[in-house]
Amino acid sequence: MQMPSPNPAILARKQALAARLLKALPPDAVIQDEMETRAYECDALTAYKCPPLLAVLPRTTQEVSDILRICHEEGVPVVPRGAGTSLAGGALPTADCVILGVARMNEVLETDYENRIIRVQTGRTNLSVSGAVEEEEFFYAPDPSSQLACAIAGNIAMNSGGAHCLKYGVTTNNLMGVTMVMMDGTVVEIGGAHLDAGELDLLGVICGSEGQLGVVTEATLRILRKPEGARPVLIGYDSNEVAGACVSDIIKAGVLPVAIEFMDRPCIEACEAFAKAGYPMCEALLIVEVEGSEEEILHQLGLIIDIARSHNPVELREAGDAEEAGRIWLGRKSAFGAMGQINDYMCLDGTIPVSSLPFVLRRIGEMSQEFGLDVANVFHAGDGNMHPLILFDANKPGDLETCEAFGAEILKLCVEAGGCLTGEHGVGIEKRDLMLHQYTAEDLEAQLKIKDVFDPKWLLNPAKVFPLSVTEGRRSMALAAE
Amino acid sequence: MKMMTPQSEAELAEIIAGASGPLCIQGGGTRGRTVEGDVLSTCSLTGVELYEPGALTLVVKAGTPVAEVEALLAAENQRLAFEPMDHRGLLGTEGEPTIGGVIAANVSGPRRIQTGAARDHLLGVRFVDGSGQAVKNGGRVMKNVTGYDLVKLLCGAHGALGVLTEVSLKVLPRAEAMATVAVADVGLNQAVAAMSASLGSPYDVTGAAYDPDSKTAFVRVEGFADSVSYRSKKLAAELAGFGETSISAEGEPLWQGIRDVSAFHGREGDVWRISVKPSDAVELAPRLEAEALQFDWGGGLIWARVAEGNDLRARVNVPGHATLVRASAGTRSRLGVFQPQPGLLAAISEGLRRQFDPKGIFNPGLMG
Numbered sequence: 001m002q003m004p005s006p007n008p009a010i011l012a013r014k015q016a017l018a019a020r021l022l023k024a025l026p027p028d029a030v031i032q033d034e035m036e037t038r039a040y041e042c043d044a045l046t047a048y049k050c051p052p053l054l055a056v057l058p059r060t061t062q063e064v065s066d067i068l069r070i071c072h073e074e075g076v077p078v079v080p081r082g083a084g085t086s087l088a089g090g091a092l093p094t095a096d097c098v099i100l101g102v103a104r105m106n107e108v109l110e111t112d113y114e115n116r117i118i119r120v121q122t123g124r125t126n127l128s129v130s131g132a133v134e135e136e137e138f139f140y141a142p143d144p145s146s147q148l149a150c151a152i153a154g155n156i157a158m159n160s161g162g163a164h165c166l167k168y169g170v171t172t173n174n175l176m177g178v179t180m181v182m183m184d185g186t187v188v189e190i191g192g193a194h195l196d197a198g199e200l201d202l203l204g205v206i207c208g209s210e211g212q213l214g215v216v217t218e219a220t221l222r223i224l225r226k227p228e229g230a231r232p233v234l235i236g237y238d239s240n241e242v243a244g245a246c247v248s249d250i251i252k253a254g255v256l257p258v259a260i261e262f263m264d265r266p267c268i269e270a271c272e273a274f275a276k277a278g279y280p281m282c283e284a285l286l287i288v289e290v291e292g293s294e295e296e297i298l299h300q301l302g303l304i305i306d307i308a309r310s311h312n313p314v315e316l317r318e319a320g321d322a323e324e325a326g327r328i329w330l331g332r333k334s335a336f337g338a339m340g341q342i343n344d345y346m347c348l349d350g351t352i353p354v355s356s357l358p359f360v361l362r363r364i365g366e367m368s369q370e371f372g373l374d375v376a377n378v379f380h381a382g383d384g385n386m387h388p389l390i391l392f393d394a395n396k397p398g399d400l401e402t403c404e405a406f407g408a409e410i411l412k413l414c415v416e417a418g419g420c421l422t423g424e425h426g427v428g429i430e431k432r433d434l435m436l437h438q439y440t441a442e443d444l445e446a447q448l449k450i451k452d453v454f455d456p457k458w459l460l461n462p463a464k465v466f467p468l469s470v471t472e473g474r475r476s477m478a479l480a481a482e
Numbered sequence: 483m484k485m486m487t488p489q490s491e492a493e494l495a496e497i498i499a500g501a502s503g504p505l506c507i508q509g510g511g512t513r514g515r516t517v518e519g520d521v522l523s524t525c526s527l528t529g530v531e532l533y534e535p536g537a538l539t540l541v542v543k544a545g546t547p548v549a550e551v552e553a554l555l556a557a558e559n560q561r562l563a564f565e566p567m568d569h570r571g572l573l574g575t576e577g578e579p580t581i582g583g584v585i586a587a588n589v590s591g592p593r594r595i596q597t598g599a600a601r602d603h604l605l606g607v608r609f610v611d612g613s614g615q616a617v618k619n620g621g622r623v624m625k626n627v628t629g630y631d632l633v634k635l636l637c638g639a640h641g642a643l644g645v646l647t648e649v650s651l652k653v654l655p656r657a658e659a660m661a662t663v664a665v666a667d668v669g670l671n672q673a674v675a676a677m678s679a680s681l682g683s684p685y686d687v688t689g690a691a692y693d694p695d696s697k698t699a700f701v702r703v704e705g706f707a708d709s710v711s712y713r714s715k716k717l718a719a720e721l722a723g724f725g726e727t728s729i730s731a732e733g734e735p736l737w738q739g740i741r742d743v744s745a746f747h748g749r750e751g752d753v754w755r756i757s758v759k760p761s762d763a764v765e766l767a768p769r770l771e772a773e774a775l776q777f778d779w780g781g782g783l784i785w786a787r788v789a790e791g792n793d794l795r796a797r798v799n800v801p802g803h804a805t806l807v808r809a810s811a812g813t814r815s816r817l818g819v820f821q822p823q824p825g826l827l828a829a830i831s832e833g834l835r836r837q838f839d840p841k842g843i844f845n846p847g848l849m850g
Contacts, residue, residue, distance in 0.1 A: 012661070018598075046538055072488045105824055112761075114675075114682070114684055114760070114761050115678070115679045115760050115761055116678075116681060116682060137684075138682075139840070153782050157632055158627060159627045159631065161627075165624075166624075166626065168627065169598060169602060169629075172602075172631065172634065173598050175601045176702050182826075183607075186514050186826055188824075188826050188827055188830075190827065191761035191826075192759070192800070192801050192802075194757045194758050194782060194801060194802040194803070195594065195595075195599070195757050195779060195782055195783070196588065196590075196594075196599055196601075196757055197801075197803075198636060198740035198757070198802075198803025198804070198820055198821040198823075199804060199820050199821065199823050199827075199848070199849055199850070200635060200638070200639055200642070200643075200831045200835075201588070201601060201634050201635055201636075201637060201638050201639070202635075202827065202830060202831070204601060204633075204634020204635055204637070205630055205631055205632065205634060205635040207631065207634075208627050210632065225682050225683055225684045226684060227684050227686075228684045239756075247536075249536070250582050251535075251536055251538060251655075252536045252558070252653035252656075253536050253655075254656070254658065255616070255655070256654065256655060264501050269737050289618075292686075292709060293709075293712060293713075295708060295709070295710065295712060296705075296706075296708075296709045299706055299708055299709060315779050343802030347753060351623040351624070351625050351626055352623065353534065353537050353539065353622060353623060354536060354537040355534055355536060355537055360642075366578070378627070383623070383624035383625050384537070384623050384625070385623075385625040386622075386626060417625070418621070419621065419623045419626075420620055420621050420623055420626045420627050420628045421628045422626075422627050423623070423625035423626060423627065424627055425627070426627050427627075427628060427629060431628070435628070435843055436630065438628055439618065439628075439629065440618070442615055442616070442617060443617050443619065444629070445615075446611065446615075446617045446619065446632060446838070447619075447629050447630040447632065449834075449837040449838065450632070450834065450837075451630075452633075452833075452837065453830060453837060456832065465629060465630075466629075
């Protein structure tokens with residue numbers, strides 16, 4: 001992975017920069033020891049590592065503002081970091097950057113059940129936002145798989161999704177307002193407890209901008225009352241095509257399940273070996289979950305089961321109680337862990353139109369043969385967000401490179417099928433160089449124009465999202481202006 | 483003054499590339515003339531590019547009439563869940579609302595409170611920027627975080643950043659049944675509390691509005707018939723403490739009236755649309771000195787009909803924004819249609835407009 005070469009002038013000023021930051025921040029907020037900065041050398045995309053120049057851990061918006069103002073004046077790049085769970089390398093440092101970690105900013109600032117909002121500092125973890133309102137039977141809807149660890153800051157940066165977004169939407173649909181610090185240290189408030197923007201929808205473009213437009217320190221989030229109950233049903237088929245047709249028919253029938261998860265045979269086998277959830281051995285498994293009162297659940301499950309039966313399932317398992325429901329989810333929820341047990345793996349997240357599912361799965365199977373690497377598929381079928389897991393051996397020379405090449409081909413296939421490179425993980429560095437497969441240079445130029453307005457010096461989260469060749473002119477001009 | 487109706491995106495781009503004076507960007511023109519200048523209409527860019535009911539996706543050219551889109555979806559028992567308002571009655575205009583106009587203005591109705599606004603159902607756009615360059619952003623799939631989200635930015639930009647030529651939308655199943663729980667004889671304070679209680683219940687409320695004239699709060703539930711019956715009864719019981727409750731299954735005209743603010747049709751005065759935190763509506767309402775008010779979104783959306791020429795924004799002392807939806811051209815230009823943003827945000831918005839419309843020709847003066 002090509003990264004811009006570090007600016008030697010900045011590397012030489014490390015001590016002076018640290019001293020300046022220490023004047024503005026408490027002593028424990030600035031990390032400069034090389035052993036300690038190493039903790040920030042990568043995120044969850046561990047194949048790429050680079051220790052930052054310094055790391056700073058502010059506790060308040062004011063401290064974030066001070067940090068950014070100083071770095072802006074010094075011309076030092078800043079890489080914002082939530083919990084470091086990005087699978088796309090969204091928080092990968094450069095050697096001449098300051099890592100700005102918001103992990104210490106984890107307070108709940110306001111809960112307002114009457115208006116159904118919560119305001120939090122963005123270092124707070126996703127699950128603990130729901131935890132803060134659980135007592136009143138409320139929850140925060142977006143639920144990325146990493147929700148135990150991932151921070152709201154990163155969720156906003158990547159516009160994270162989750163298993164339940166077919167019904168509840170992704171982060172951008174549940175984010176109502178932000179306090180954001182601009183690269184020059186100024187603080188802006190956008191949105192709040194009221195709905196929609198009066199003028200341009202700046203909140204809409206900030207969410208999903210991968211920390212390149214500003215550092216979001218506080219967020220107003222929509223909270224929802226929990227449904228009365230939820231229950232899954234497990235359906236097995238002997239072909240991916242039939243399972244795909246079943247998903248399409250469920251949606252066409254007007255049922256909107258909260259989740260439709262799909263696992264293929266390699267994934268079922270791995271989960272079964274790992275979690276022993278008692279899954280049937282078949283080509284495709286669906287887990288469909290519905291919500292509501294007992295009667296509503298039974299009615300919706302009845303409709304789903306009728307549709308499922310019409311496609312001749314090899315297995316159809318209803319959950320009679322919470323324990324059985326837990327068993328149905330057990331294998332799916334341990335899918336990633338199961339893969340980790342047998343192998344190193346790379347997790348992709350391209351999205352495809354649901355209708356092209358059988359074709360894409362068949363092609364992935366063929367490509368698996370060509371590249372000589374196994375792949376297991378688990379994904380959110382209702383919205384077409386795939387998660388192919390490519391298995392490889394990190395200790396085997398060349399395996400990582402083969403895996404990356406295979407991954408790139410799968411993502412190109414997703415785009416060709418009418419989908420996109422990333423459904424919920426973000427571009428980061430991982431998919432940066434594939435962007436020209438989805439967009440023309442002119443399409444990307446329109447995106448770069450946004451960055452020019454928010455961060456004219458191009459200092460925030462460098463080398464992510466866009467191919468380096470596309471941003472080179474702007475970066476060198478900004479550098480020359482320093 | 484010219485009226486231009488390009489037949490293709492390429493022709494539209496050519497017109498924009500060659501234009502030097504102000505352009506009034508229009509779809510069906512049902513929200514009236516926004517600015518002086520030659521009219522550039524997308525009404526000839528019509529047609530459905532793709533509709534996959536099983537994937538809940540629709541791709542359609544911007545000038546396609548909303549009525550055509552809705553009929554197409556209805557045939558598959560689906561709909562635009564964000565329930566776009568029809569402005570014709572309120573503004574006394576004619577013409578045919580287009581899907582591009584709906585998206586450009588982020589027009590949403592009562593269901594916005596539950597399912598989101600137009601912007602939350604927009605998956606992708608094609609547009610032509612102020613230099614005549616065609617741009618694509620987003621796509622046709624429901625989850626897409628590939629690059630910056632210009633889709634949201636274009637939605638509600640009122641043509642200031644680009645002229646939409648094609649939109650991709652997430653559509654949803656049409657509900658089998660609906661019921662409205664009415665709470666009679668309640669003041670605004672009690673109505674907002676009752677709406678808040680219903681929106682905070684597990685019964686998936688899809689509309690919560692209040693009519694101060696009849697002193698009635700309305701709460702809507704939708705879905706499968708048995709489920710609607712169950713939830714409306716639960717709600718009626720839980721709201722009984724606020725006032726006398728009744729359940730009606732005949733709600734279509736009622737909610738269409740709320741959506742289109744039919745209480746103000748044919749009545750004189752300026753019309754403002756104010757978005758605030760729902761509970762703030764209670765204190766704010768009397769301060770507005772309005773001739774008539776209507777409340778939607780649990781109290782968070784206030785429609786105010788006030789005597790002509792008054793600056794209602796000066797009376798709004800809570801966070802939110804007030805848009806001048808109906809007024810004379812003079813009042814519109816004096817007060818501005820959109821709420822001015824605080825300095826820093828105004829500078830960002832102005833910077834974005836300059837980037838995408840360097841000649842300053844798209845609806846100049848409408849925003850910012």
